Amino acid sequence: MKNGKKILAAALSLVMGLSLCACNNGGSGSDKNELIIGGIGPMTGPTAQYGNGVMNAAQLAVEEINAAGGVNGMTLKFIPQDDENVSEKAENAYNSLKDSGAKLIIGTVTSTPCKAISPLTKNDNMFMLTPSGSAVECVQFDNAFRICFSDPNQGIAAAQYIKNNNVASKIGVIYDSSDVYSSGIYEKFRTEAASLGLEIVSSQAFTSDSNKDFSVQLQQIKSAGADLIFLPIYYQEAALILTQAHNAGLETKFFGCDGLDGVIKQLGNDAAYAEGVMLLTAYTSDSKEEKSAAFTKAYSEKYNDSNPNQFAADAYDAVYTIKVALEKADVKDASISASELCDLLKKAMTEIEVDGVTGHMVWDESGEPTKDPKAMQIVDGAYTALD
Amino acid sequence: MKKTLSASTKSNLITYAMLAVIFAVVQLLSVTGNLSSLVSGLLVPICMYIILAVSLNLTVGILGDLSLGHAGFMCVGAYSSAIFSMLTKDVISADLLRYVLALLVGGAFAAIFGILIGIPVLRLKGDYLAIVTLAFGEIIKVIVNNMYIAKDIHGVHFAMLTSISDMGLDEGSKEVILNGPQGISGTPQTKSFVIAFVLVVITVAVILNLINSRTGRAIMSIRDNRIAAESVGINVTKYKLMAFSVSAFFAGVAGVIYSHNTYALQATTKNFGYDMSILILVLVVLGGIGSIKGSILSSIILISLPEILRDFQKYRMLIYAILLIVMMIVNNNPVTKAFFKKIFGSLKRLLPKKKAAEKSSEVTQ
Structure with a gap:
C-alpha cells in the first residue's frame, strides 16, 4: 500500500507537470508583431551535421533580415527543434513547434521524417518549406515546397x-x-x-x-x-x-x-x-560567385570558421524565399493564423522568383523548384565550374 | 472482506487504479482543452512504450531471461500489420475493424516468430541468450530492409534483394507497398489514445493474471531455480516458450500501434534495432525488474522527459542523461529511500488512524 501511494503521487505529479507545460506555451510573440518560423531537423545523432548546418544558416538569415528591418514591419523569429532523423521524434518536434506558436515550418532536413510529418502539416494546413528533403513524397501535398532538387x-x-x-x-x-x-x-x-x-x-x-x-x-x-x-x-x-x-x-x-x-x-x-x-x-563552399561567396563568408564568421555545406545553403535560401513570399502575399500582421498564412503563401510561392545562393529558382503548384544544377570538377583541391 | 485480499491482489488493484487515474486525468485535460499538441501527440507513443516495457518485463523479470531482441518482435508486428492494412484498405472500409484485425495479425505474426525463435534460443542461458536475441533483432531488421512488395492488376508481387523497378510491374496500376529500405509510406493512420489505452489495460491484465496464475508460478520457479523446478515435474521448455511467445505477442501489438501512428515506416537502428531493444530494457530496469507498476511509470516518465525538455534546446540530451543517472542513484540510495519512507510513512499514519477511528466507532455502535 505504501508503495502504491508513492507511485500514485508520482503519477499525479507527473501529469500535473505535463499540464503545466501545456499552459506556459503558446501565444508568445503576439505583442511584438513577431512571426515565428519553426525549424525541424536532426541536431543530434549521426546526421546532426546536416541539421545543424540548416539551423545555423536559417538563424543567420533570420538575423540578417531582422537587422535590415524585417519583413513588412514584422520581425522574424526562428525556433529550431531536434528530430534525431527519426519519424516519431519529428512528429513530436512539429507538435512542440505548434505549441510555441510557429506559423510556418522550415523542414524537415532529411527525407524520411519529412514524409512522416507531411500528412500532419497538411491536416493543419501549415506551410512547409523543406530545404533539403529531396524524396518525391516530401512535397506530395499542396502545402509543401522545397528548395533542393528532387532525387x-x-x-x-x-x-x-x-x-x-x-x-x-x-x-x-x-x-x-x-x-x-x-x-x-x-x-x-x-x-x-x-x-x-x-x-x-x-x-x-x-x-x-x-x-x-x-x-x-x-x-x-x-x-x-x-x-x-x-x-x-x-x-x-x-x-x-x-x-x-x-x-x-x-x-x-x-x-x-x-x-x-x-x-x-x-x-x-x-x-x-x-x-x-x-x-x-547547386552550391559549393568555395564558389567565387558573389552571392555564394558572401554567404560563405558570413556563415564562417558567425560559426567559428566552419564552412557551410549544401544543406546550409538550402536553408539560407529557404528563409529568403519565405521573406520574398511574405512580401508578395503582403502579410503585415504576424498574428495571422497558420492556416490563412499557408493559403496566402501557397499562392505567392508560384508567383515569385528567387535568386539565391543555390541559383535562380521558380516554383509551380507541385512544390518542385525549377533550377539548373551546375557541373563542377575538383581541380587542384578546389571546385571549378565545368561548362 | 478486506482481510481476504491477498498482497498480490492488492498490488494489482493499485496498478489498475493507477491506470484509471492516468486515463481520467488525461481525458479531463483533453476535454477542457489544456492538453498541448506536444503532449497529445505523445499519448499514443507512451501507451506503446508501456506495452513494450510491460511485455519485456515478463521475459526479463518473471522468466528471468535477458532478451535484447524485443524490438525485433515489434518490427515483425509493425511490418506485418502495415502490409495487412495497406492490402486491405480498399476492401475493409471500416477503420476500426481493420485496425483490430491488424492488431491481431501483428500480434499473431510476432507470437509465431517468438515460438520459432524461442525453440532454439531458450536452450541457452544468460549472456548467450542475450547475444542470440540481439542477433535475431538485427536479422529481422535486415530482412525487412530487403523485402519488396507491390500491387498491380495482376495481384500482389513479392521479391527479395531486388528493386521495385526490376519487378516487372504493370506501370499503370502499380502501387508500391513495401519498398525495401525505404519502408512503407501511407499506412492508414489510427492515432487513437483511447484504443491504445485499452490495449495497455488488456496487456497489463493479461500479464498480471498470467503472473498470478499457476502457470505464472511455474514460470517464476524456473527463474528461481531451474533444476528444482525440473525436479518437481515442471516442463521447463513449455513454460519458457509460453512466457516468451506471450511477450512477443504484445511486442507485436506495440509494433502495430507504432506502424499505424507513423506515416513513413522505416526499419532503422533507432526504431527497430538494438537502440530500441536497449531503450525498452532501460524502461524495465529503471522501473524495477519484475514490477509491472514500475514499468508503466518509468515508460511514462522516460518517454515524455526528453520531449518536455525540448525548451532547453541543445542541452536537452545532456539534461536527460543527468536526470537518468540521478534517478538511478535515487532509486537505489538507502538515504533517499529512508527519506521517502518517512514522508509516505507519516502520510500513512494519518490514514489508518482515521480508519481505526471509524472501525472503533462501528464497534461501539
Whole structure:
C-alpha cells in the first residue's frame, strides 16, 4: 500500500507537470508583431551535421533580415527543434513547434521524417518549406515546397550530363540502398542511362550498417571494367571510397551529386584523392560567385570558421524565399493564423522568383523548384565550374 | 472482506487504479482543452512504450531471461500489420475493424516468430541468450530492409534483394507497398489514445493474471531455480516458450500501434534495432525488474522527459542523461529511500488512524 501511494503521487505529479507545460506555451510573440518560423531537423545523432548546418544558416538569415528591418514591419523569429532523423521524434518536434506558436515550418532536413510529418502539416494546413528533403513524397501535398532538387531530377541530370559530354560509356555505381536520397537518385539514373544508351556494368549497394569497407564493391566494379564510378551518396562514404579506390589502384573517373559537396574537407590531408572528381551541385563552399561567396563568408564568421555545406545553403535560401513570399502575399500582421498564412503563401510561392545562393529558382503548384544544377570538377583541391 | 485480499491482489488493484487515474486525468485535460499538441501527440507513443516495457518485463523479470531482441518482435508486428492494412484498405472500409484485425495479425505474426525463435534460443542461458536475441533483432531488421512488395492488376508481387523497378510491374496500376529500405509510406493512420489505452489495460491484465496464475508460478520457479523446478515435474521448455511467445505477442501489438501512428515506416537502428531493444530494457530496469507498476511509470516518465525538455534546446540530451543517472542513484540510495519512507510513512499514519477511528466507532455502535 505504501508503495502504491508513492507511485500514485508520482503519477499525479507527473501529469500535473505535463499540464503545466501545456499552459506556459503558446501565444508568445503576439505583442511584438513577431512571426515565428519553426525549424525541424536532426541536431543530434549521426546526421546532426546536416541539421545543424540548416539551423545555423536559417538563424543567420533570420538575423540578417531582422537587422535590415524585417519583413513588412514584422520581425522574424526562428525556433529550431531536434528530430534525431527519426519519424516519431519529428512528429513530436512539429507538435512542440505548434505549441510555441510557429506559423510556418522550415523542414524537415532529411527525407524520411519529412514524409512522416507531411500528412500532419497538411491536416493543419501549415506551410512547409523543406530545404533539403529531396524524396518525391516530401512535397506530395499542396502545402509543401522545397528548395533542393528532387532525387529523380538529379539522377536524370547526371545521366544526361555524362552522355552529352561523353564522360564515359561503361559505368559502375555504388549507392546506399538504405537511404532514400541515394536509392532515389540511383533508380532514375538507371532508367535514364538505359534510355540514353549508357551501359551500367555493375551496381553495388551498401547500407548504413555497412558503410565503412567498400573493397568488395570496388573490386567488383574494377573487374566489370567500368571507366566511371557514379556515386549518388554523401561525402563521408565518398571520402572512404575515394581513399580505398586509390589504395586499390583503381583508375576510374568519379561522378557524384550534391551530397558529395564537402568531400575535400572530409579527406583532409588526402585531398589529392578527390582530384578530378566531377559533381553536379547547386552550391559549393568555395564558389567565387558573389552571392555564394558572401554567404560563405558570413556563415564562417558567425560559426567559428566552419564552412557551410549544401544543406546550409538550402536553408539560407529557404528563409529568403519565405521573406520574398511574405512580401508578395503582403502579410503585415504576424498574428495571422497558420492556416490563412499557408493559403496566402501557397499562392505567392508560384508567383515569385528567387535568386539565391543555390541559383535562380521558380516554383509551380507541385512544390518542385525549377533550377539548373551546375557541373563542377575538383581541380587542384578546389571546385571549378565545368561548362 | 478486506482481510481476504491477498498482497498480490492488492498490488494489482493499485496498478489498475493507477491506470484509471492516468486515463481520467488525461481525458479531463483533453476535454477542457489544456492538453498541448506536444503532449497529445505523445499519448499514443507512451501507451506503446508501456506495452513494450510491460511485455519485456515478463521475459526479463518473471522468466528471468535477458532478451535484447524485443524490438525485433515489434518490427515483425509493425511490418506485418502495415502490409495487412495497406492490402486491405480498399476492401475493409471500416477503420476500426481493420485496425483490430491488424492488431491481431501483428500480434499473431510476432507470437509465431517468438515460438520459432524461442525453440532454439531458450536452450541457452544468460549472456548467450542475450547475444542470440540481439542477433535475431538485427536479422529481422535486415530482412525487412530487403523485402519488396507491390500491387498491380495482376495481384500482389513479392521479391527479395531486388528493386521495385526490376519487378516487372504493370506501370499503370502499380502501387508500391513495401519498398525495401525505404519502408512503407501511407499506412492508414489510427492515432487513437483511447484504443491504445485499452490495449495497455488488456496487456497489463493479461500479464498480471498470467503472473498470478499457476502457470505464472511455474514460470517464476524456473527463474528461481531451474533444476528444482525440473525436479518437481515442471516442463521447463513449455513454460519458457509460453512466457516468451506471450511477450512477443504484445511486442507485436506495440509494433502495430507504432506502424499505424507513423506515416513513413522505416526499419532503422533507432526504431527497430538494438537502440530500441536497449531503450525498452532501460524502461524495465529503471522501473524495477519484475514490477509491472514500475514499468508503466518509468515508460511514462522516460518517454515524455526528453520531449518536455525540448525548451532547453541543445542541452536537452545532456539534461536527460543527468536526470537518468540521478534517478538511478535515487532509486537505489538507502538515504533517499529512508527519506521517502518517512514522508509516505507519516502520510500513512494519518490514514489508518482515521480508519481505526471509524472501525472503533462501528464497534461501539
